[in-house]
Amino acid sequence: MSGALAGQAEVVRIARLLDRPPDxxxxxxxxxxxxxxxxxxxxxxxxxDADRExxxxxxxxxxxxxxxxxxxxxxxxxxxxxxxxxxxTFDAGRASRIGPLFPTRFLAxxxxxxxxxxxxxxxxxxxxxxxxxxxxELERREEWxxxxxxxxxxxxxxxxxxxxxxxEVSLLxxxxxxxxxxxxxxxxxxxxxxxxxxxxxxxxxEGLWTEALELVDDLGPANRARLARAAMxxxxxxxxSLLQTAWRExxxxxxxxxxxxMDEPGRLRVAEVLGRQxxxxxxxATAAAGARPGV
Amino acid sequence: MKPHRARxxxxxxxxxxxxxxxxxxxxxxxxxxxxxxxAVIREAREDQEAALDxxxxxxxxxxxxxxxxxxxxVLVA
Numbered sequence: 130m131s132g133a134l135a136g137q138a139e140v141v142r143i144a145r146l147l148d149r150p151p152d153x154x155x156x157x158x159x160x161x162x163x164x165x166x167x168x169x170x171x172x173x174x175x176x177x178d179a180d181r182e183x184x185x186x187x188x189x190x191x192x193x194x195x196x197x198x199x200x201x202x203x204x205x206x207x208x209x210x211x212x213x214x215x216x217x218t219f220d221a222g223r224a225s226r227i228g229p230l231f232p233t234r235f236l237a238x239x240x241x242x243x244x245x246x247x248x249x250x251x252x253x254x255x256x257x258x259x260x261x262x263x264x265x266e267l268e269r270r271e272e273w274x275x276x277x278x279x280x281x282x283x284x285x286x287x288x289x290x291x292x293x294x295x296x297e298v299s300l301l302x303x304x305x306x307x308x309x310x311x312x313x314x315x316x317x318x319x320x321x322x323x324x325x326x327x328x329x330x331x332x333x334x335e336g337l338w339t340e341a342l343e344l345v346d347d348l349g350p351a352n353r354a355r356l357a358r359a360a361m362x363x364x365x366x367x368x369x370s371l372l373q374t375a376w377r378e379x380x381x382x383x384x385x386x387x388x389x390x391m392d393e394p395g396r397l398r399v400a401e402v403l404g405r406q407x408x409x410x411x412x413x414a415t416a417a418a419g420a421r422p423g424v
Numbered sequence: 425m426k427p428h429r430a431r432x433x434x435x436x437x438x439x440x441x442x443x444x445x446x447x448x449x450x451x452x453x454x455x456x457x458x459x460x461x462x463a464v465i466r467e468a469r470e471d472q473e474a475a476l477d478x479x480x481x482x483x484x485x486x487x488x489x490x491x492x493x494x495x496x497x498v499l500v501a
Binding site: 146147148149153154156157159160161163164165167168171172174175176179180183186187189190205206207208210211214 | 442443444446447448449450452453457460461464465468469471472473475476479480482483486487491494495498499
């Protein structure tokens with residue numbers, strides 16, 4: 130992912146963690162993304178290690194209760210915040226039994242208050258269909274940061290179930306917040322060609338090309354080639370919109386690798402569409418292509 | 425080049441708010457922004473503490489009478 134978008138995504142994550150509007154922390158965009166990531170990890174530790182003794186006592190007491198009683202106490206008495214704080218202390222087997230006992234909306238509340246890194250095994254152990262239901266609730270709430278953080282920790286079955294129920298626009302919105310960027314290749318691999326075309330249509334329709342192009346960086350050659358074919362499969366309009374965005378946002382580095390994965394007729398079509406664009410755009414594209422290593 | 429003294433002080437303030445050492449990468453921020461960041465972190469920690477206290481209070485208030493004693497022992501021992 131490019132530095133600018135990675136930095137913006139980190140600022141939004143930090144703002145979410147601190148429960149403050151991202152605008153209030155916009156000044157952090159001056160810091161490089163790795164530094165912001167280090168700050169966020171430190172903040173997470175500081176915030177989630179607070180009241181550790183109380184939470185450990187709570188977790189120990191929870192282990193004494195049978196599953197149903199624990200689910201009832203968790204939902205009715207403790208609430209989402211406390212459940213989220215102790216969730217990571219339960220073993221995966223128990224969590225997989227208790228998770229489905231909670232209503233979807235409650236689990237979505239828990240997800241918003243959870244540090245997924247501390248509950249990775251628990252998340253992986255939850256039944257795929259239940260995870261998908263929670264994901265749909267989070268999608269309804271537009272909790273893109275939370276979903277992006279969770280995507281890293283889903284089992285392959287849960288990931289497939291989540292993607293089945295997802296809107297393409299949501300996928301584009303979540304993309305910048307996925308931390309394990311290598312997982313994006315798996316995500317794109319799970320979408321069939323029709324959904325890839327729909328993903329690009331959504332990017333053009335909703336003005337989300339930047340988010341779509343940022344995915345390209347993290348894809349392997351096979352999925353990059355599929356994305357390139359999808360960009361060509363829907364008339365010239367998406368391609369024109371893509372070139373315009375690359376020009377406006379300076380995203381040639383993300384667009385040009387797509388050409389490598391196109392066949393000859395595909396490249397000719399790009400050249401044809403390019404020829405109809407503003408001469409300044411053509412100049413910028415040519416300069417960017419010339420500056421690529423090995424050209 | 426050595427960072428300006430005021431920036432180092434600002435970074436230290438962020439570190440204190442974090443109960444640790446703040447990443448050096450933050451030194452690109454002007455001192456006023458470092459102080460602002462420290463203030464935001466302190467506020468957030470206070471808010472979180474209040475939210476956890478509220479959650480504990482709520483749990484104790486809603487628990488059946490018989491459960492309140494043991495629950496209090498667990499939550500506020």
